[in-house]
Amino acid sequence: MTARFLPAAGLTAIAFLACGAPDGERRADSAVFTAAQPVSGIHSAYGSTAAIRLPARAPLEAPGLVNVFRLSPNVFSGSEPAGERAFEQLAHWGVRTIVSVDGKVPDAAAAATHGMATVHLPIRYSGLTSEQLRRLAKVFREARAPFYVHCFHGRHRGPAAAGVGRLILDGASREQVVAEMGQWCGTSPKYAGLFALLSSAPIPPASETEALAFAFPSACRPEGLRGAMTEIARVFDGLELLGLRGFESDPEHPDLDALNEARRLVELFEVCAESAQAEPRGLGRGVEDSLRASRDLERFLSELRGGREEALRGAEEALDSVADDCASCHRAHRNRR
Incomplete structure (x- = not known):
């Protein structure tokens, strides 16, 4: 519901x-x-x-x-x-x-x-x-x-x-x-x-x-592969928007911070990697590729935040890799269901 x-x-x-x-x-x-x-x-x-x-x-x-x-x-x-x-x-x-x-x-x-x-x-x-x-x-x-x-x-x-x-x-x-x-x-x-x-x-x-049953969790993660994938789409949209601005903040979206969103993306792909172990082997490989690309994105954005301007190109390429890996995985698995 x-x-x-x-x-x-x-x-x-x-x-x-x-x-x-x-x-x-x-x-x-x-x-x-x-x-x-x-x-x-x-x-x-x-x-x-x-x-x-x-x-x-x-x-x-x-x-x-x-x-x-x-x-x-x-x-x-x-x-x-x-x-x-x-x-x-x-x-x-x-x-x-x-x-x-x-x-x-x-x-x-x-x-x-x-x-x-x-x-x-x-x-x-x-x-x-x-x-x-x-x-x-x-x-x-x-x-x-x-x-x-x-x-x-x-x-x-x-x-x-x-x-x-x-x-x-x-x-x-x-x-x-x-x-x-x-x-x-x-x-x-x-x-x-x-x-x-x-x-x-x-x-x-x-x-x-x-009367509410709620155990005060110290950590909440999306529910399984489907939940993580849905949230990944939202996080990626925000990163793509910031990527158009060189990953600088956007006055129209003051909530978005590129490095924080990249860290969130890594967490979500980690959830996917855990869940994909029970899925077809090819899906697991696709998720691992996306996880590596998201970690690269986090690393480059951290370097960019630290003042290394050359990291911008690496961040852009890493974001493109995440998009390509996800598209390939969808073609091979989701779009055939």
Whole structure:
């Protein structure tokens, strides 16, 4: 059955497994609030960011972390933690649970070293499905606060998910959390579904999330070969778009980062390689070729990010190789079914 989106219509969701991890510890402070009523009298979801004017606030500065805001004693929002010092800083701030809504599998082992749990719940820029919202609400009600909620940049999906925590844990008004998202965190108005989530989506009641079976996974991957292939198509489209710009950021798509997308592509082909072991041998070889090309792409983009301009040609050729390998594999296998 197709998932119902809250609030973006017409876009297809990728279903992720609620893959296995131990149940999270419950918060010592179990007080939660009934979410505020939807914002009214606003012609667009993004327009609700101006319903109240917040005082200017600069993000917190820390090694390996960008665009970090402490929205309340319970909730931080920011970027993906990069490196040991980033996790040290989060622990120093008292964070107990890291919630990643990015597609890439988070470094749960590094978090655990510093006494923090990790929950992985990937979401789209178009909004959350009703099931994703129930799971996120359950995490905020039952895992341990304070929470550090992140996507990749810490500007779009992460602040939206953190806003759900503000509604549930802090009893914040919808006007307040939408203003924080737009005025402080810098969420782009292009992602209307994320603003609509906070301004109007019904928050599941505690009775509903308490009955929900969700094990707080520290890593979620697409389900099997078919799920990974579907997600690969989306990631490749973004890389192809950035490739037209020399893999530089695109103002029309501020969510896309070439190196992060390339790393995600490698992860997905690794899932395919594992699943293809049970498939015809020729399919496995095709997947291995694509995996090698995607690793080359990641390597060249990393070198390009480090200032080696000559790596651009290698990145372009690696992306072309991924496309050629996928096309060959499809001709030999998928298109014959």
